[in-house]
Amino acid sequence: MDWRHACTHAPPTCPFDGGRRIGISDRIIGISRFPVNRRAATLPRIDSPETDHETFSMSIGSEFSSQRILIVGGSSGMGLALAEKLLALSAEVTIVGRSTGKLAAAEARLAHRDRLRTLAADVTQEGDVARLFSSAGKWHHIVTTAADIAGVYELLPSMNIETARRVLDSKIIGPLLLAKYGAPRLEPGGSITFTSGIAAYRPAARGSVVAAVNGALQSLVYALAIELAPIRVNAVSPGWVDTPIWQHVAGERKADVLGEMARRLPVSRIGRPSDIADAITAVMANGFMTGTVMHVDGGQRLV
Ligand SMILES: NC(=O)c1ccc[n+]([C@@H]2O[C@H](COP(=O)([O-])OP(=O)(O)OC[C@H]3O[C@@H](n4cnc5c(N)ncnc54)[C@H](OP(=O)(O)O)[C@@H]3O)[C@@H](O)[C@H]2O)c1
Numbered sequence: 001m002d003w004r005h006a007c008t009h010a011p012p013t014c015p016f017d018g019g020r021r022i023g024i025s026d027r028i029i030g031i032s033r034f035p036v037n038r039r040a041a042t043l044p045r046i047d048s049p050e051t052d053h054e055t056f057s058m059s060i061g062s063e064f065s066s067q068r069i070l071i072v073g074g075s076s077g078m079g080l081a082l083a084e085k086l087l088a089l090s091a092e093v094t095i096v097g098r099s100t101g102k103l104a105a106a107e108a109r110l111a112h113r114d115r116l117r118t119l120a121a122d123v124t125q126e127g128d129v130a131r132l133f134s135s136a137g138k139w140h141h142i143v144t145t146a147a148d149i150a151g152v153y154e155l156l157p158s159m160n161i162e163t164a165r166r167v168l169d170s171k172i173i174g175p176l177l178l179a180k181y182g183a184p185r186l187e188p189g190g191s192i193t194f195t196s197g198i199a200a201y202r203p204a205a206r207g208s209v210v211a212a213v214n215g216a217l218q219s220l221v222y223a224l225a226i227e228l229a230p231i232r233v234n235a236v237s238p239g240w241v242d243t244p245i246w247q248h249v250a251g252e253r254k255a256d257v258l259g260e261m262a263r264r265l266p267v268s269r270i271g272r273p274s275d276i277a278d279a280i281t282a283v284m285a286n287g288f289m290t291g292t293v294m295h296v297d298g299g300q301r302l303v
Helices: 024-031 053-062 077-088 100-109 126-132 161-185 208-227 251-264 273-285
Strands: 068-072 092-097 116-120 139-144 186-195 232-238 292-296
Touching (some): 077 273, 186 273, 208 232
Parallel strands (some): 068 092, 068 139, 092 116
16 A cells, blocks of 8 residues: 555645645644534434424434544445535545545545545555554544455355455455554544445345355444444445446446346335435434444345
């Protein structure tokens, strides 16, 4: 990992290096300039007479104002949709991925860039994750949607075990490292949210590795919710969602495969990245939710 290329902000507007090429620790210190939101949880009492649905939703949104949220995988798909949503809710968002090109493209797509930071890091590398949290600043929420699944959808005779290990690294070791280094840097009331997936609950041939890692994530969530309490640890488990990851799963057959699934699902459509962003936001906001895998799959587990 070449940290010199980590910042994708165009000079001289880059808040981290002003166009200079500097080390990650300098950039992370830059992040710590974010104001820390010291407001206590502001959710209204659900039984209060003045609490109608609209005020409740608005309060969930306002809860994120000025909060510092790290999204590993935020340069694409669901993570990018989450970044978009949280920036609209006035959060301070840092998105992380390996490719500086993808980070730059994501940054160009997003509004409210004054509250956006981009960092190149590989969540499977302990040194990279340690450096993400090496600044003095605290975080409010940590989310990972990262997955490196290219080439893993194979029957056993064709399976490349190194590819399988890459999937394990991105979906299990990455979350473990984020918990190890991130938990000490979370504000009280903070949360960690992982991304599991329907493959664990409706497995299919060629999907054994993805099924295994998504299933293992559920157990990891249970264990960490106990070990890290009162930090809340949860996962969201998406069904099929139209994102760039499908190039790796179905290639040119993507539209046909997704269309066929849409016809089977009770909701008659494939998921949108914003569906999952909404769910992750709800999990982060709900102070009574920990050790939970929230299924957001259009009913796919039932068909
Ligand atoms: N889309 C679906 O239908 C579906 C269904 C069930 C579950 N899921 C799960 O949902 C999550 C999000 O999927 P998505 O569809 O949004 O995927 P996506 O569009 O491919 O986005 C994946 C993101 O993770 C980053 N990433 C991958 N490996 C990384 C690593 N080692 N370190 C840091 N960042 C890394 C990628 O950026 P770089 O490549 O630049 O690193 C990218 O930003 C995944 O965990 C996936 O398994 C997806």
